[in-house]
Amino acid sequence: MTKDDRPVSEEDLHAYADGVLDAARHAEVEAHLAARPEEAARVETWRRQNETLRALYGPAASEPVPARLHPRRLAAARPVPALPWRRLAAVLVLLALGAGAGWFGRGEFEAGAPAGSLVAEAVAAHRLYAGEVVHPVEVRAEDSAHLKAWLSKRLSRPLALPDLTGQGLAFVGGRLLPAGDGPAAQLMYEDEGGRRLTLYIVPAPEAEETALRLASADGLEAVFWRDETLRCALVGELPRDSLRRIATDAYKQLG
Secondary structure (H helix, E strand, O other): OOOOOOOOOHHHHHHHHHOOOOHHHHHHHHHHHHOOHHHHHHHHHHHHHHHHHHHHHHHHHOOOOOHHHOHHHHHHOOOOOOOHHHHHHOOOEEEEOOHHHHHHHOOOOOOOHHHHHHHHHHHHHHHHHOOOOOOOOOEEHHHHHHHHHHHHHHHOOOOOOOOOHHHOOEEEEEEEEEOOOOEEEEEEEEOOOOOEEEEEEEEOOOOOOOOOEEEEEOOEEEEEEEOOOEEEEEEEOOOHHHHHHHHHHHHHHHO
């Protein structure tokens, strides 16, 4: 087979991460990356993001297209997005936390698509990684300085890593994930009994802060909120009072 003398392009790197190159070009890109560790690390991140997307949303790709989404119907009516998170969001029970819980009682949180997608993505990511034994995180707690710098760069804003040892939680580490319209950070914590909590964080345009709210989905509890530049969701299998207390601590440190 004739060797392809074209230089390896950004398009080739994405195709390599997507697994759609032919065998010959795949080998050439692989050799290119072997000599360039930084590019290889970047492509590996893309590949892991692809795996995450397939794990989170793959089942939806094999489902039949609903009749309401037939092109003729869409042309005659307002389009109805069929995003996978909407199915999960539909079963979320959004509850305002009590006014007696200090900051929890302040303000309102819109319970529409942004809130639903945030919680759905956070719960799905928690389900995917909280049970992992070998690779629960991409960067472990021992490399917290690197993790903080990396996630801050990818989210395009300074990001604190909340210290929740006062809540009986040890920091496990974190990872970068694809979110609905950009990157997301997932930080993982573990209590003495081995129960894990994850803090899911996505960047957001500057806006007013919102009250912390509670969502329940499939046996998991989530507390979610928005500060000036971040949207956050804390997810775990803990009593609501405990999760509320931990979320308050995390909120203060992220602010």
